[in-house]
Structure formats: structure tokens, C-alpha cells
Amino acid sequence: xxxxxxxxxxxxxxxxxxxxxxxxxxxxxxxxxxxxxxxxxxxxxxxxxxxxxxxxxxxxxxxxxxxxxxxxxxxxxxxxxxxxxxxxxxxxxxxxxxxxxxxxxxxxxxxxxxxxxxxxxxxxxxxxxxxxxxxxxxxxxxxxxxxxxxxxxxxxxxxxxxxxxxxxxxxxxxxxxxxxxxxxxxxxxxxxxxxxxxxxxxxxxxxxxxxxxxxxxxxxxxxxxxxxxxxxxxxxxxxxxxxxxxxxx
Numbered sequence: 579x580x581x582x583x584x585x586x587x588x589x590x591x592x593x594x595x596x597x598x599x600x601x602x603x604x605x606x607x608x609x610x611x612x613x614x615x616x617x618x619x620x621x622x623x624x625x626x627x628x629x630x631x632x633x634x635x636x637x638x639x640x641x642x643x644x645x646x647x648x649x650x651x652x653x654x655x656x657x658x659x660x661x662x663x664x665x666x667x668x669x670x671x672x673x674x675x676x677x678x679x680x681x682x683x684x685x686x687x688x689x690x691x692x693x694x695x696x697x698x699x700x701x702x703x704x705x706x707x708x709x710x711x712x713x714x715x716x717x718x719x720x721x722x723x724x725x726x727x728x729x730x731x732x733x734x735x736x737x738x739x740x741x742x743x744x745x746x747x748x749x750x751x752x753x754x755x756x757x758x759x760x761x762x763x764x765x766x767x768x769x770x771x772x773x774x775x776x777x778x779x780x781x782x783x784x785x786x787x788x789x790x791x792x793x794x795x796x797x798x799x800x801x802x803x804x805x806x807x808x809x810x811x812x813x814x815x816x817x818x819x820x821x822x823x824x825x826x827x
Contacts, residue, residue: 581620582755588616613799627758635706635765639671642772648674654685657807661687662694668706675775701739702767705747708734709761712750724750734749774812782811783825800827 591597592706595612602610642648647743665672676693677685685777697703712731727750743764748757749790777785790803807813807821 579755581623585616585620599765621753623712624753624755624758628709628753628761631758631762631765632710632713635769636667638769639667639772640774642671643674645776647678647776649678658687662690666707666710668703669698670708671704671772675772679775679778697771699735700771701735702764702771704734705739705743705760705764706768707748709757709764712753715750770812774817777811778780779821779824782807782813783821786821786825803827 588594588597594616598612598616599610602608624768625781638760655677662677663670664673676697677690680689680693686770698707708727708730709776711726715727731747731749734746739746744761745756745760747760781811786803786806789806790799794802804818806820813821
């Protein structure tokens with residue numbers, strides 16, 4: 579917001595560089611002689627914000643993967659764990675979560691990887707993957723980076739993204755504060771999905787029965803369990819209805 583306001587002020591000056599130098603002198607910085615435009619600094623600020631969001635997301639993925647249940651899944655699936663533990667940190671965490679949602683008899687690398695690719699096409703995951711490629715742009719040669727970013731943007735499910743978020747991300751060379759915000763929104767939805775699936779339905783139902791089954795009955799039990807599923811387990815309204823119905827509540 580501050581950068582946006584400052585850009586508006588600069589747009590009204592006869593000389594951007596002279597105004598910045600004058601402001602710097604008032605703050606005791608007498609050796610500032612700006613040669614680049616403020617747009618460059620603002621663009622760097624946007625890239626930095628996107629990188630910060632990814633750092634926060636990676637920390638959450640690390641914490642999810644470090645839970646006792648996720649560690650147990652790794653141990654149980656040693657025979658094919660390396661086959662599903664591929665790609666960036668989001669994909670690796672997603673693969674573990676998917677593994678835990680499957681019945682034991684369906685847990686194999688082919689099934690997990692197929693399900694992972696299906697989920698990665700969902701709007702939040704697709705957006706996060708796009709911004710990951712944008713963030714990594716400086717690690718590749720210019721031509722290769724531009725091609726990868728362009729291909730990633732073209733592959734986005736545009737209609738669905740516009741319905742869910744109201745906008746599409748900009749191209750890498752035209753990033754704005756809205757893109758940083760869109761990246762954050764998409765990451766939040768990815769994290770909600772991952773946290774929602776840290777327990778499979780059978781485990782969640784067992785938890786609900788042990789928590790509410792003995793001390794509440796009828797409508798009070800259904801209401802309390804529904805609230806718990808909404809706020810603690812991050813279930814959607816449809817998931818809550820299905821869960822209560824499956825438990826006969």
C-alpha cells in the first residue's frame with residue numbers, strides 16, 4: 579500500500595529521481611543518486627512478497643510432514659515412498675496427504691501419483707505452481723525462463739480461476755500487488771486442503787465419536803460435531819453433512 583501511494587506521488591513529479599533524492603536528503607541520506615525508476619524497486623518488492631509467501635508455505639508443509647501420522651505413512655510405504663516423494667515441497671506434502679486418504683489396499687505409487695496430478699490441476703494448486711515458476715525465474719536463462727512461465731500461465735484453468743478468485747495472474751514481467759495477494763490467497767487454500775486431509779475420514783469419525791459420542795445426543799451432538807468439523811478439521815459444508823450422515827448423527 580505504501581509503495582502504491584508513493585508511486586502515485588512520483589507520477590505527479592516533473593523528475594522522479596530529483597524527488598526521491600530530495601526525500602532522501604530530508605531523511606539524512608545525502609548520498610542517494612537514483613538511476614533506476616521506482617517501478618524497478620516496486621517490482622522487486624512484489625517478487626520479494628511472493629517469495630516470502632512461499633517461505634511461509636514451505637514452513638507449513640514441513641510442519642505437516644513432521645507430524646507423527648505423516649512420519650508413520652513414510653515408514654509404512656518404504657517400498658514405494660521414493661516414487662511419490664518427487665517434485666517441489668507442495669507436491670511432496672500433497673503426495674503424503676493423498677496416501678493417507680487411501681484405504682490400505684489401494685496404497686501404491688501409481689494410484690497416489692495419479693491422484694496427486696488430479697488434485698494439482700485444481701485452481702489453488704495450479705496457481706501456486708505458476709507463482710513457483712515465476713519465483714524461480716531468475717534461476718534459469720532468460721529465454722528458458724520466459725518460455726516456462728508462459729507455458730505455465732497458458733496451462734492455468736482460466737475460467738475456474740476467475741470464478742473462484744475473480745481474476746487471473748499477470749504475466750511475469752507485469753506483476754502487481756494484486757498478484758502478490760492472489761499468490762497468498764491461493765497458498766491459503768492449498769494449506770487448508772492439506773490440513774483438511776491430514777486425517778482421513780475414518781480417523782476423523784473416530785475422533786468425533788470419542789469426543790462427542792458419549793456426552794452429547796441428538797441435535798446438540800450434531801451441532802457440536804458440525805462446529806468441530808468446520809473449525810478444527812476444516813471440513814466444507816458438504817463434507818460436514820456427509821460425515822454426520824455416515825455416523826448416523
